[in-house]
Amino acid sequence: MGLALVALMVAGEASPCWGAEPAPAPPPAATGPRMPAVRPPMPGLMGELPDTPEIPPEKLPAQYFASLGQTHLQHAQWTKAEECYREAYGREHDAAARGEYACCLGQLLMRKQEYAKALPLIEEAVKNVPEASRSYQLRRYRTTLAALHERMGQPEKAEGIFLDWTRDPGGPFEAEVARRELLRFWQRTGKLDAAVAKYEAALKEKPTDKEALDMLRLVYTSVKPEPEKSLALAEKLAELQPDDRNAAMHLVGAYERAKKFDKAIALLEKLIAKHPEETSALSMQMAQLYIQSGQRDKAQDSARKMIEQGSESSGAHAQAASIYSQLNLVDAALAEYEAAAKLAKGDPERERYLLSAAHAAQRAKKFPKAEALARELSRSSSKATVGQAKRLLFDLYEEQNKLDQLEVKPGEK
Numbered sequence: 531m532g533l534a535l536v537a538l539m540v541a542g543e544a545s546p547c548w549g550a551e552p553a554p555a556p557p558p559a560a561t562g563p564r565m566p567a568v569r570p571p572m573p574g575l576m577g578e579l580p581d582t583p584e585i586p587p588e589k590l591p592a593q594y595f596a597s598l599g600q601t602h603l604q605h606a607q608w609t610k611a612e613e614c615y616r617e618a619y620g621r622e623h624d625a626a627a628r629g630e631y632a633c634c635l636g637q638l639l640m641r642k643q644e645y646a647k648a649l650p651l652i653e654e655a656v657k658n659v660p661e662a663s664r665s666y667q668l669r670r671y672r673t674t675l676a677a678l679h680e681r682m683g684q685p686e687k688a689e690g691i692f693l694d695w696t697r698d699p700g701g702p703f704e705a706e707v708a709r710r711e712l713l714r715f716w717q718r719t720g721k722l723d724a725a726v727a728k729y730e731a732a733l734k735e736k737p738t739d740k741e742a743l744d745m746l747r748l749v750y751t752s753v754k755p756e757p758e759k760s761l762a763l764a765e766k767l768a769e770l771q772p773d774d775r776n777a778a779m780h781l782v783g784a785y786e787r788a789k790k791f792d793k794a795i796a797l798l799e800k801l802i803a804k805h806p807e808e809t810s811a812l813s814m815q816m817a818q819l820y821i822q823s824g825q826r827d828k829a830q831d832s833a834r835k836m837i838e839q840g841s842e843s844s845g846a847h848a849q850a851a852s853i854y855s856q857l858n859l860v861d862a863a864l865a866e867y868e869a870a871a872k873l874a875k876g877d878p879e880r881e882r883y884l885l886s887a888a889h890a891a892q893r894a895k896k897f898p899k900a901e902a903l904a905r906e907l908s909r910s911s912s913k914a915t916v917g918q919a920k921r922l923l924f925d926l927y928e929e930q931n932k933l934d935q936l937e938v939k940p941g942e943k
Contacts, residue, residue, distance in 0.1 A: 592622035596631055603634075612638040619651075629658035633671055636678075645682045652678055665704050673711065685719050702776050709745060713753045722753065743767050747780065757788040775805065782815070791823035810840065810849070817853045829853055837866070844873035848883060851890070860894035881907055881915050888922055892929070900926055 599614030615638065619631040636651035655671045672691055679688040692712040699705035716722040726749055732742040747763035750756040764777075764784035771777040778801055785794035795816060802812045813832055820829035833850040840846025851866035867887035874880035884903055891900035904926065907919035927936040 592618040592627065592631065595621065599634065608638060608641060625658040626660040629655040633674060637674060640678055640681065645678060648678055665700055669704065669707060676715070689715060709748055710752050713745070713749055717753055738770055740767065740770060760784050761788045775801070786819065791819050795819050810836070810846065814849050821856050826857055829857060842873065844870040844879065844883065847873065851886065855890060860890050864890040864894065878912070881910055881912065885918055892926060897926055897930060
């Protein structure tokens, strides 16, 4: 990219906007050197910046360019994004972080149909994925590499990636994702009907073939949805594996899709008794089932129990708020979102709950409350939060036919 463009970026001319908040750092793979922290402006009459020496362009770390690249991606500035990721890739020495930048650069080259140039970059990403984030990132890199082979007219190589993934998934959730992606690949390439016939033939020969049962369950759950067929297969798998939690959860989902809510609730009750450590998550799913089946009182009871059992947990209050919101008990939802915000462990979590509270207040037509929360959020240090707050303020005034009165006060961004 060259130091001339680097200098322009430092001056703000190649950045989407002056003073914009840097884009989030890439996922955990970005373990290379980080840009020195710059203190925020000290409070003063003019809000002047601190007297910090400017970092020479040649000393800027790879993450600086990766952050700019992500911002350009968000605004569809493809050429600038490619330049930034190319610079980040060239400057990074940590293999895991370099792999992340290689993947981003490879995806931009794929967009330009420069497949031969993209291939070694995506392969490098797959090879160097860090163990700490192996599930998420490896999934992303594998699907990108498979898509590249499909575009290059190499479906057999794409299929090989999916098959290898199913053999070494790394965990139950990844195994489910891997098999589903393989089935969708077969659907795209016209091989799904043959695969279904193969699995059905396997079941005729051996009705307890768990692989065939599970692949067909996935077909009728996610690829060619047929709730009754999916349910029959899930019931058979749960019968064959009475102590398998995942088989039981698949059966809960199958009952739900088939609208057999009583059976889903009964099975969830057994799972909560068997796995008390998962009470919070399973209780939330139970409340959803109560709502879908019209059992409002039981859903409210679930919310109250969540609060009783996790009175000092922001997550418990937020879960209860979500249930109340779905039941259109907006006042209760608003109170619980505010309680969650008070217990939050950091600004991002607190602001997320306050934004939910503001929307709850809007739904309840409590416009002064919603506006107060939105104006508080508009003073956030997060550009994304400020943008959401400003959008909400606009909606609030538009809903009240008061757009001509909307003013943003000093200190609100």
